[in-house]
Amino acid sequence: MTTEGLSIRPLRCGVLRSDAAGFVEGMAGDLDLQVWAFVVHHPGGTVLFDTGMHPDVRDDARGHLGGVADLFRIEYTEDDDVHARLVGVGVDPTTIDRVVCSHLHFDHAGGTSLVGDARIVVQRREWEHARDEEGSGYAHADWDTGQDLELVDGEHDLFGDGRVVCLPTFGHTPGHQSLLVRLDTGDVLLTADACYLRASLEAMALPAFGWDLDRQRAVLRDFARREATGTTLVFGHDPVLPALLGEHGP
Numbered sequence: 432m433t434t435e436g437l438s439i440r441p442l443r444c445g446v447l448r449s450d451a452a453g454f455v456e457g458m459a460g461d462l463d464l465q466v467w468a469f470v471v472h473h474p475g476g477t478v479l480f481d482t483g484m485h486p487d488v489r490d491d492a493r494g495h496l497g498g499v500a501d502l503f504r505i506e507y508t509e510d511d512d513v514h515a516r517l518v519g520v521g522v523d524p525t526t527i528d529r530v531v532c533s534h535l536h537f538d539h540a541g542g543t544s545l546v547g548d549a550r551i552v553v554q555r556r557e558w559e560h561a562r563d564e565e566g567s568g569y570a571h572a573d574w575d576t577g578q579d580l581e582l583v584d585g586e587h588d589l590f591g592d593g594r595v596v597c598l599p600t601f602g603h604t605p606g607h608q609s610l611l612v613r614l615d616t617g618d619v620l621l622t623a624d625a626c627y628l629r630a631s632l633e634a635m636a637l638p639a640f641g642w643d644l645d646r647q648r649a650v651l652r653d654f655a656r657r658e659a660t661g662t663t664l665v666f667g668h669d670p671v672l673p674a675l676l677g678e679h680g681p
């Protein structure tokens with residue numbers, strides 16, 4: 432979707448299959464969690480929101496993730512990493528200025544070193560939390576890459592014009608953030624793991640885990656309010672994207 436130089440392009444970066452009930456309370460059977468990254472072009476620069484998984488996950492998920500790997504059947508081909516996906520849609524990875532990490536879990540920050548020229552933008556409280564964690568979804572090799580780092584506190588306007596804004600959505604993790612993109616045609620909110628699926632929002636169904644379930648619930652209520660007033664929500668792991676994002680490849 433493009434409006435006056437501002438655009439959002441989704442990239443498919445693999446699939447995590449798991450037991451649905453762990454991710455959406457009350458849901459039966461297996462669930463395919465689509466791993467997404469998004470390129471946001473702004474006249475002032477190009478941003479990548481989330482980076483998918485680390486290449487090591489492909490060959491040795493347990494070595495990279497520890498016991499968390501056992502929760503998933505991971506589909507992650509060489510075509511699925513964020514570098515390959517960027518090239519596939521005609522974006523030179525060296526032109527990415529900033530990687531905005533929703534949070535530092537392995538399926539959101541794992542491909543950060545594949546866009547090694549970019550500065551990492553993450554909430555300070557997420558960085559400080561992840562620093563003390565290994566396992567439980569965090570792997571230092573994902574994000575402790577030596578790239579330039581910009582730690583932000585709360586709401587953060589990336590270009591100073593209010594059109595691409597990090598919104599704190601703490602709850603899933605201590606420093607989770609979502610990304611608000613104000614296209615001319617309306618506001619789009621990339622929720623990341625503050626809301627996995629449309630079904631999560633419709634049922635107000637939380638995952639079985641999380642840093643603060645009450646905060647997660649409050650964030651879901653805020654998302655429902657935003658949607659009711661015209662914001663288009665793009666859910667963190669939903670296989671279906673809103674039509675306004677257009678075609679998004681294989």
Ligand SMILES: [Zn+2]
Pocket residue numbers: 536538539624667668
């Ligand atoms: Zn996730």
